[in-house]
Amino acid sequence: MDSLPSKTDADLARRLEAERAFHNAKFGEAQEHGAPDAIYELPRVAYRWFEGEVKPRAKGAAVLEFGCGDSSYAVKLNQWGGTVTAIDISDEAIEETRKAVTEAGFSNATTLLRMNAEDLEFPDESFDLVIGRAILHHLDLEKSYAAIARVLKPGGAAIFLEPLAHNALINLYRRFTPHLRTEDEHPLKMREVRxxxxxxDGVEAKFFTLTSMGALVAAKAPKLFEPLKNGLDKVDAGLFKVAPFAGRWAWTTGMVMKKAV
Ligand SMILES: C[S@@+](CC[C@H](N)C(=O)[O-])C[C@H]1O[C@@H](n2cnc3c(N)ncnc32)[C@H](O)[C@@H]1O
Structure with missing residues (x-):
């Protein structure tokens, strides 16, 4: 069974402060991400999958959102019938989420906490559903997996959408855009998913966005970009079905982790 190393306490304190400061600055200044927009259109197929997994499980469920950031699912989770708790290490993330749930009329129904996702302050078996988007790869995975498993109720599930580490083209893009990332984030290697x-008790991984990156050749031609991306999303889905090993080169993995009843 794959096992991952955990970091020292000194490194942990430095890392948490660096993550907090980076994301406070990012969310507080409401700055543009500065990346070409077409790139961030590519994961829409993964977001649709994520919502398709989360929505039917949210109704009547106690839901914890990990690393809610400034584009939290808290409003949607409330609309889908969940009882929502959202956490983040960044004060700005919590404030932005507070504004969003207040505007949508869900402030009384939502618990928002600044908390380290690796060291959850909730009792065992508190949640039916734990969700997160682009957060596990900011964390110590051994600690986070253990923390999620501890707070999940029997029969509960955790749904995450995370970037992967093995695609040379995406890694090149990452190398040229270091300002978009924290020093410690680490897109997941397959052994970290495993x-x-x-x-x-059960872990399934889905994969998204490999050949669809080819749609970027039409990034400046929106009328062509959209159908090309949609067509290549279908090619990807077929490819990952017939050749699951190709998933490691995808941009994103969707993880469903289940705790037995
Ligand atoms: C890439 S952002 C993703 C935000 C949001 N989930 C989204 O999809 O836009 C990562 C988030 O994780 C938070 N984060 C990083 N380390 C954390 C930790 N140890 N505990 C809780 N949140 C953390 C950051 O503050 C940031 O909001």
Missing amino acids: AARKHF
Whole structure:
């Protein structure tokens, strides 16, 4: 079974402060991400999958959102019938989420907390559903997987959408855009995805965005970009079905981690 190293306490304190400061600045200044917009259109297929997994499980469920950031699912989770708790290490993330749930009329129904996702302050078996987007790769995975498994109720599930580490083209893009990332974030290696098996009774991984990156050749021609991207999303889905090993080169993995009843 894959097992991952954990970091020292000194490194942990430095990392948490660096993550907090980076994201406070990012969310507080409401700055543009500065990346070409077409790139951030590519994961829409993954977001649709994520919502398709989360929405039917949210009704009547106690839901914890990990690393809610400034584009939290808290409003949608409330609309889908969940009882929502959202956490983040960044004060600005919590404030932005507070504004969003207040505007939508869900402030009384939503618990928002600044909390380290690796060291959850909730009792065992508190949640039916734990969700997160682009957060596990900011964390110590062994600690986070263990923390999620501890707070999940029997029969509960955790749904995450995370970037992967093995695609040379995306890694090149990452190398040229270091200002978009924290020093410590680490897109997941396949062995880190597999390491979740130690903590959960079932782990499934889906993959998104490989050939669809080819749609970027039409980034400046929106009328062509959209159908090309949609067509290549279908090619990707077929490819990952017939050749699951190709998933490691995808941009994104969707993880469903289940705790037995
Ligand atoms: C890439 S952002 C993703 C935000 C949001 N989930 C989204 O999809 O836009 C990562 C988030 O994780 C938060 N974060 C980083 N380390 C954390 C930790 N140890 N505990 C809780 N949140 C953390 C950051 O503050 C940031 O809001």
